[in-house]
Amino acid sequence: MTLFTIKKAFHEMKNMGLKKFLKTFKFQVSYHNKKKNNKYLKKIYKEYYPYVSKTYGGKNREYPSLTKEEKNMFFFWWDGIDSLPNKAKRNLERMKELYGDTFNIVFIDKHNFKEISGMKQIFIDAFMKNHISIQTFSDILRFSLIYQKGGIWVDSTIFFTSKIDLESQLEKQSILSLGNQGMKGWFELNGEYCSWSDFFIGGRRNSLICEAMLDLYEKYLSKHKDILIYFLIDNFLMLLKLADVEDGALKRLSIYESSPFYIADHFKDELSKNNLDMIYSVPQKIDRRENYDNDNPNSIYNLVVLNGLSYEDAQKHCSM
Template sequence: MKFKKLISIFKKKGGFELVKQYKKSGVLLFALLEGMILGKSRTSLEILRLAIENKTQQKLSHRYKSEILELKNKYTKFENATPNTMGTSNIIWFCWLQGVQNAPEIVQLCYRKLKNASNGHQIVTITSDNFQDYVKIPEYILIKWHNKQISNTHFSDILRAGLLAKHGGIWVDATVLVTTSKLPLYFDDNLFFYQSLKPGKDGKALFISSWVLCSHQNNPIILMTRDLLYSYWKKNNFLQDYFLFHQFFCIACKVFPKTYSNVLPIDNALPHKLLLSLFEPYNKKKFDLYLSESPIHKLSYKFKEESISKNNTMYIKLLKELRKK
């Protein structure tokens, strides 16, 4: 592999920021040794990424072993509770901390489509001005957020865990597009999230997606995830793993297997197909197929200028369709 191509792949995977993260996580030496063994191809780097995620989860499980056991004992009563005894909620949580009016166009369009599909659910828009009306976040976390030790992205992870633990409801990320007139019925389940399913799940330590997260109040997996996040930020002033929320959530799924086993298995691959083809030339068959395959689509607002300036792409077609509805 040419050196320039290797550098390009290194940058796409996170570059030196990724090296810093591995150092903070205590897996840098492991990453270097595994990298030397596996080689530098794209496939090897993907295998390395999965191995590091697994190693990171092992370290977190060991580091928080006593707290995990304590939380298991504390919240097992909710795992054994019947769904009818756990509080339900008709709230949809949508978060853009700066206010939707200040969000990128794609976020505003997603918000409008979500409102059209809410079907009796109450949409609560969470901002930096009102989140404390709905959930109490520990002061030490607020201080670190204000000091920018916790980014808005990761603060939203803390918010979703806190809001769902207290109120229940449906958390929908700001870049999730709903393309049907009603939300799926399983969004009102005791717990639901999109996930990697077999055979793709094999070998993955992080098998969950958090961009749509639905639960009733006091769900034990949500409660444990929230409390582990609180504990982490009480002891740390930096984020050691970008997917810390996912790490703790997956640990909680293993601790409460009964609750996890009741989650309707729907793969997270289909909602990503539209995103992955946005800057391909527009193809009506593909476009219609992607919209028909899933009522939910995970998008993004972080695109390169050279990509969004292309003509006659799937992205241009999507914007045209969303703007006129």
């Protein structure tokens, strides 16, 4: 465990209390246990699917043509832009470089989140009273922002290796995400599986899926008071997928062949013709808590992330 994660854990424990922190930590540890993931999913399904099916099942919503006001990219850091760690700061700079001319880059922090997102007071109170963690708060925040404004939530850990056409995806789809085969099996029920990345998710203003997600979070909080399930966001999205909300939009997400974790898993590897497409075809998740420093000037991390090498320049580099 790094010094960063120790400090973060201590801060969470201080805010939440030891008993609640330990229970939340148990859920986080089990996050990578597929058997436990699906066990909790079945419990959520039993409790909430009848309501989801009755209220939202098979329902659709028509959206007008995409406007400039909906072309938003939301970047969140609670303590403000001056407190951004270097990796997150680099990710924000890259987003502005590639999308600043076509999207409104909206920085969200503790000072402006309420005004911009229109978040319900029940969620704000739950966060301020430590009934939900900052992670769950940000899960709710992303759906509040998309529902209120339209656009794409881009986690502070996301680095854009190249500019992909997000504008047309947002125009054609009521919901978008970084779907990849690596997510298959983490959550699986009744023949359907998790096919999204909640760290990169977008949709249209007044999105029915976002409305349903906020509704489910509110119902859960009203009944349970605390939200300690780390992956509740995925559980709720699975219910909406099973219920064919928005004409089955969650079943029609674009699935990328490459993984958003490729650079994180191969950061020391040398950039080569064999890995170019894996790196540049999908945005990459760079964990701010990990140390990617290395002495190889030709490593993927140094060339692509630190130096911002474009796909075209990467091709030239690999041909030398």
